[in-house]
Amino acid sequence: MNTQYYIFGASGHGKVVADIVLSAKIQVTAILDDRPQADTLLHIPVHATASYTSTPEDQFIIAIGSNEVRKKVVEQNEFSFFKAIAPTASISSFAEIEEGTVVMPQVVVNAGTQIGKHCILNSGCVVEHDCVLEDYVHISPNAALAGHVSVGEGSQIGIGASVIQCITIGKWVTIGAGTVVIKDVPDYAVVVGNPGRIIKYNDPDFYRVD
Structure with a gap:
């Protein structure tokens, strides 16, 4: 199965992170957000976190500016991460x-x-x-x-x-x-x-x- 790349967080910070990921020629499958406010961000689909089903190949980056919230997301989820x-x-x-x-x-x-x-x-x-x-x-x-x-x-x-x-x-x-x-x-x-x-x-x- 091919690796799929996800961004967690669809805020303004998420927009900047998405821009960087796209500029690195990484194709993003979706952006996940606990309370999505829009259907897309930089033309990337935004989905509710609850709709996501994990697979071992998936790679994530946490696009949340708050250091403490970023830590909680990492420690409460069994994601694999890219930079x-x-x-x-x-x-x-x-x-x-x-x-x-x-x-x-x-x-x-x-x-x-x-x-x-x-x-x-x-x-x-x-x-x-x-x-x-x-x-x-x-x-x-x-x-x-x-x-x-x-x-x-x-x-x-x-x-x-x-x-x-x-x-x-x-x-x-x-x-x-x-x-x-x-x-x-x-x-x-x-x-x-x-x-x-x-x-x-x-x-x-x-x-x-x-």
Whole structure:
């Protein structure tokens, strides 16, 4: 049986992911959504998730912007996953990108960097050499990570934020738009400003998957 490719999520983010997948010459069978609002997206059929019957050959990518929801979908379904990389992204042949991750247009990922599963590298972001991004991380448009930065599971680096070299950012952290991070950030912290400062902490219970 031939492999069929599916996208999970028909939102605006799903539209961008679909565009990248199509630009990679991958034929998408359908987009699945729990509450479909339209019959098609970029001319791809949109079906209710409940109508889908799985087969071992099917390949998925989760097109949901929320890191915690993306994790829940992955852990609650026995899908196999592919990754989607925009043709205009510049990815070092010495970088590693794992399954389920989306790399959007004009992204730069340099040598020695490791990108985990189901991450989002959004338009125009830069991930310099020897960075490590754990699963479900989202690097927003035009954000920049200098070399040897580590980002824990589920953390989001906001649009236009900058992180200097050799910084460690914990899990499920939120870095606000335009923030300049110049020191390590603990788990669950919310950081804003220049220089970045912690203004509160996210609730750890919110990120647990039952």
